[in-house]
Amino acid sequence: MAQAASEPASGATLTLRCDGCGAQIQVAAGLRTAKCPYCASPAVIERPADPSRPDPAFVLGFVVTKERALEQARAWIRRPWFAPGAFRRAEPSDVRGLYLPVYLYTAMASAEYSAEIGENYIVVETYVTTDSKGNTVTRTRTRTKTEWRSLSGSWVSYVDDIIVSASSGLPNDELERVEPFDLRALHRFSPKVLSGWIAEDPSIGPEQCLTQARSETDAAIARRLAAHMPGDSHRGLQYRWRAEHEDLELMMLPVWVLAVKYAADKPLVRLVVNGQSGTVGGRAPLSWAKIVAVIVAALVIIVVAVLIGGSR
Amino acid sequence: MTSGACTRCASPLEQGDFRCAICGLPTPKDDITPSHVAEVNAAVMRCHGCGAAVAYDVKAAAPKCAFCGSVTALETPEDPLEQAEAFLSFRVDPEQAKAALRTWMGGLGWFRPGDLRDGAVVDKLEPLWWAGWAFAAGVRVTWAADSDAGAGRSAWAPHSGEFGLELTDVLVPASRGLTDAECEALAPGYNLRDATAQPDPQRRALVEQFDVQRSAARATIARALTETAARHAADRVPGNSKRNVKVAVVPQRMSTRRLGFPAYVLAYRYGDTVYRAIVHGQDPQFVVGKAPWSWTRIFVIVAAAIAGIGLVALIVALAS
Numbered sequence: 057m058a059q060a061a062s063e064p065a066s067g068a069t070l071t072l073r074c075d076g077c078g079a080q081i082q083v084a085a086g087l088r089t090a091k092c093p094y095c096a097s098p099a100v101i102e103r104p105a106d107p108s109r110p111d112p113a114f115v116l117g118f119v120v121t122k123e124r125a126l127e128q129a130r131a132w133i134r135r136p137w138f139a140p141g142a143f144r145r146a147e148p149s150d151v152r153g154l155y156l157p158v159y160l161y162t163a164m165a166s167a168e169y170s171a172e173i174g175e176n177y178i179v180v181e182t183y184v185t186t187d188s189k190g191n192t193v194t195r196t197r198t199r200t201k202t203e204w205r206s207l208s209g210s211w212v213s214y215v216d217d218i219i220v221s222a223s224s225g226l227p228n229d230e231l232e233r234v235e236p237f238d239l240r241a242l243h244r245f246s247p248k249v250l251s252g253w254i255a256e257d258p259s260i261g262p263e264q265c266l267t268q269a270r271s272e273t274d275a276a277i278a279r280r281l282a283a284h285m286p287g288d289s290h291r292g293l294q295y296r297w298r299a300e301h302e303d304l305e306l307m308m309l310p311v312w313v314l315a316v317k318y319a320a321d322k323p324l325v326r327l328v329v330n331g332q333s334g335t336v337g338g339r340a341p342l343s344w345a346k347i348v349a350v351i352v353a354a355l356v357i358i359v360v361a362v363l364i365g366g367s368r
Numbered sequence: 369m370t371s372g373a374c375t376r377c378a379s380p381l382e383q384g385d386f387r388c389a390i391c392g393l394p395t396p397k398d399d400i401t402p403s404h405v406a407e408v409n410a411a412v413m414r415c416h417g418c419g420a421a422v423a424y425d426v427k428a429a430a431p432k433c434a435f436c437g438s439v440t441a442l443e444t445p446e447d448p449l450e451q452a453e454a455f456l457s458f459r460v461d462p463e464q465a466k467a468a469l470r471t472w473m474g475g476l477g478w479f480r481p482g483d484l485r486d487g488a489v490v491d492k493l494e495p496l497w498w499a500g501w502a503f504a505a506g507v508r509v510t511w512a513a514d515s516d517a518g519a520g521r522s523a524w525a526p527h528s529g530e531f532g533l534e535l536t537d538v539l540v541p542a543s544r545g546l547t548d549a550e551c552e553a554l555a556p557g558y559n560l561r562d563a564t565a566q567p568d569p570q571r572r573a574l575v576e577q578f579d580v581q582r583s584a585a586r587a588t589i590a591r592a593l594t595e596t597a598a599r600h601a602a603d604r605v606p607g608n609s610k611r612n613v614k615v616a617v618v619p620q621r622m623s624t625r626r627l628g629f630p631a632y633v634l635a636y637r638y639g640d641t642v643y644r645a646i647v648h649g650q651d652p653q654f655v656v657g658k659a660p661w662s663w664t665r666i667f668v669i670v671a672a673a674i675a676g677i678g679l680v681a682l683i684v685a686l687a688s
Contacts, residue, residue, distance in 0.1 A: 075412035076421065083410065090410055097421045099410035113394055114386065117442070118426045162392040164376065164618060175514065175522035203521045209528025210510045212618045214377075216392025240583060242386050244443035248431035251413040252423025286514045286526045286612040301376040305394050 075099055088155075088255035100247040100255070108261050112245040114307040115155065116237055118253075118331040122151055125312035125329040132327065132336035133316060140343040146318035148327060154254035155308040156226055159262065160239075161218040161269035165277055167297035170208040173287035176200050202289065211284055215276065215299070220268040222258035222306065226313070226328065228268055233337025234330040237309055241332065250308065258306060266304055273299070379505075379622040382582070384446025389586045390622050416440070450542070450578035450585050454563035455497050455628040458571050459650040462493055465632040468652035469645055473659060479669075481662045484638060491642065492635040495573035495649070497628030498543040500551060502560050503589055505622035507533040509597045511615045517607030524611065533600055540592040542578050542585065542626075545633070550646050550656050557651035558629055567628060575628060589624055593617065 070083040072090070076097030083090040083101055090099045105111045120128075129148045136144070178198050187193050217239055221228040243249060258265075277297050285293065310331025315324045318341070327338035372381050374388035374395075387394050413422045415433035422440060425432035431440040460468070474485040481487070509531055514524040537560045541551035567575055578585070598615045605613060630649025635642050638660050645657025 070408065072408070072410040075410055081410065097412045098423050099412050101408065102411050103408045104406060117424060117429055119429060121426045160394070162376075162387075162394075164391065173514075173526040175519075175524040175526070177522035201521075205520070205526050207512065207526040207528055209512055210530045211616045212508055212510050212530075213616045214391040214618060216387075239387075240445070240447075242445060244386065246431075246440075246442060247411065248413045248422060248440055249424050249442065251421070251431060280616070284512055284614045284616060286512045286614060287524070301391075301393070303376075303393055 070101070072099075072101070086257050086259055088257050089250050089253060091252075098252040100250050102247065103257075109257055110262070110306050112157070112308050113305040114160070114242045115245045115249045116239075116241060116307070116309050116332055117243060117249055118153060118310040119241075120310075120312065120329065120331050120334045122153065122312070124334060125153075125314070125331070126151060128329055128334045128336050129312075129314050129316075129327050132338065133340075136340040138342050138346055139340040140318065140346075143316065143318040143325070143341055143343075146316050148314040148316050150315040152254055152313050153331060154256065154311060154313060155250055156231070156311050157222040157256050157258040158219050158231065158307055158309050159222050159258075159265040159269060160305045160307050161220065161266070161273065161302070162214070162216040163273065163299040163302040165213055165215045165273065165297050165299055167211040167277055167281060167295045168208070169211060169281055169293065169295035170206065171285055171290045171293040172204045173207045173285060174202040174204055174289035174291065176202050176288040204291075205287075207286070211277075211281055211295075213277075213280065215273050218269050218272050218276070219309070220265045220272065222260045222262075222265050223256050224259040225256065226311070230326075230328055230337060231309075231311075234311065234328050234333075234335045237330065237332055242307070245308065255308060262304055262306075266302070269304065270299065377618075377620045377622070379620065382446075384448075386445045389583075390590075390619050447581045447583050450499075450580055450582060450626050452497070452499060452575070452578065452628040453626045454565055455567040455575075456558055456560065456563050456630055456650065458495065458568065458573070458630040459562075460630075460632070460648065460652050462495070462632065464652050465493060465634065465647040466490055468647045468655055469634055469636065469657075471652075472645065472647075472655035472657075476659055479661055479665055480659055481638065482665075484659065488636045488638045488643075490634055490636045492633075494633045495571055495630070496545070496633060497567060497573055497575050497630055497649075498541075498546050498551065499576045499578045500542050500627055500629050501540040501585065501589055501624050502537050502627055503540065503593065503622060503624040504536045504538070505534075505593060505619045507535060507593065507597055507620070508618040509533055509601055509615055510617075511598075511601035511604070511613065513601070513605045513613040514611045515605045515607030516609040517605075519607075523609070527605055527607075529601075529604055531600075531604060533597060535593070535596060538592065538596055539629075540589055542580060542588070543576055544579060545576055546631070546646060551629075553656040554629070554631060554646065554648050554654050557648045557654040559650060560625075560627070562650070563627065571630075573630065578626065585624075585626075593619055593622070 072081055074081050074092040076092055077095035079094040081092050088101050134144055178200055180196050180198055182196050184194050221231040312329035314327045317324055329336050374393055376393040377391040379390040381395055385395055415422050417438040418436040420433050420435035422431045422433045428439050430442055470485050512528040518525040539555040541548050597617045598613055601615050602613045632647040634645045643658045648654035
């Protein structure tokens with residue numbers, strides 16, 4: 057086994073002895089893996105667990121190869137029409153596979169709700185009109201109206217598979233773009249799965265992740281409550297929910313991270329590829345020239361249509 | 369094989385589960401090796417075979433030694449093919465099954481051939497244990513629905529409610545040989561306590577395999593639980609007409625048994641056509657299957673009905 061070495065004075069780096077060749081290696085703080093620059097041995101940093109940095113319970117292994125991640129990213133880059141042409145022609149680079157620390161949240165949720173439920177009914181109306189020969193006639197037509205009734209009640213369910221990023225380097229909104237992950241393929245955490253790959257330690261604490269997970273759960277409950285409402289429609293849905301038996305487990309997810317440089321004066325665009333499904337997420341830049349051109353073209357079409365319509 | 373119970377929903381956990389199949393709570397790990405690390409170190413993961421460093425390999429989907437190529441197995445949730453854990457006993461012998469088939473044929477009604485009961489020839493009788501699950505659970509059910517109770521201008525008014533439900537011995541078919549409708553017709557006649565761990569070899573009956581993995585089985589059973597809860601909820605909605613019955617459930621203490629259910633599959637010939645019927649293996653009153661229609665009798669009834677309508681029309685015409 058490798059020996060413990062000096063703890064970082066500033067928290068910036070750790071100096072550890074390589075288990076392979078005995079050389080001193082520098083490990084950036086916050087990383088869970090390293091590679092010896094002398095013998096190329098991959099190492100996994102093992103630390104005593106503490107409440108802010110617990111041991112991962114699960115890990116999902118990479119399924120998507122580097123080549124496939126690149127293909128998926130190239131296809132994604134070519135797609136957004138409103139992106140600048142230089143972006144759509146750019147080649148992704150700096151491809152890195154990394155294990156991202158996330159928290160898996162599960163709970164039992166109980167909600168109390170109230171809403172107005174719209175129940176439709178049909179009425180037959182009589183109206184007076186003029187027929188094709190100019191005669192005044194009385195006719196009937198049916199109209200659908202809505203009767204609004206109030207409803208309140210309870211709703212219970214288990215909440216599972218809520219995943220939130222524990223990395224300040226890859227925030228939760230970027231992770232959400234490449235979800236879902238198939239958690240049926242979970243492995244119990246083994247440091248061997250991280251070996252040879254970049255792996256981060258959690259840089260966001262469990263309390264903050266719990267708050268984020270509850271926020272995601274709230275949004276999920278809102279969707280599920282909306283689907284739970286009877287009637288033909290509903291409005292004014294209000295609810296309060298509470299969680300029982302909450303659980304938060306640290307796990308490692310596989311993602312490919314790529315950079316796209318499409319102009320010298322523009323910042324790099326980061327793409328994330330789900331290492332299990334190949335789903336690509338990122339924020340493509342917008343070409344304001346294209347957007348203005350489309351708006352102008354639309355306005356011209358509208359003006360021409362109005363002019364043609366007015367001349368008849 | 370169970371391995372303790374979930375601390376959140378009290379459902380039994382099976383060997384190899386990482387998370388509770390009912391509520392999703394992760395199961396505790398037996399040995400938490402990383403927690404035993406006393407100090408920071410950079411450990412090279414070694415191959416058990418040759419001692420060289422291993423790294424995770426995407427194509428192998430596992431840590432692989434670059435030197436000798438050996439792959440390290442990872443601890444993964446077990447998802448085996450389901451196997452029956454008990455077999456309900458046959459209480460009906462083949463002769464009783466044939467007699468039950470004849471009785472069933474005789475009770476099908478006037479639109480069937482008059483000589484069906486005595487004229488049909490049983491070609492084949494195959495005893496089998498068909499595959500199915502029986503589950504039990506306590507369920508907290510919350511529901512919302514529309515009904516005509518309390519309706520105003522619209523024909524519908526919304527209602528909601530909540531109740532607890534104790535489900536026992538709810539049967540969910542897993543059979544590929546029998547249709548769901550056939551299984552459901554036979555289900556009420558089974559005594560789920562009359563089971564043995566091994567099939568009776570004297571019966572020489574076919575044992576249908578589940579042919580489904582544990583994860584898929586759990587999804588099927590969860591759907592069946594929600595459907596059962598919805599049926600119970602529909603019974604509690606006030607009024608006569610109901611629609612949009614929505615349920616949200618929290619199952620607890622959910623246990624599932626994988627069972628083999630005894631039945632006879634019979635092929636019988638009437639005229640030139642072969643029909644299939646299933647006779648229950650424990651209660652011969654339960655028979656389900658297909659049977660021929662008597663088109664002569666149906667034609668006679670239709671002709672008589674038309675003649676009757678014509679006669680009434682004629683009388684009305686003459687009277688007016």
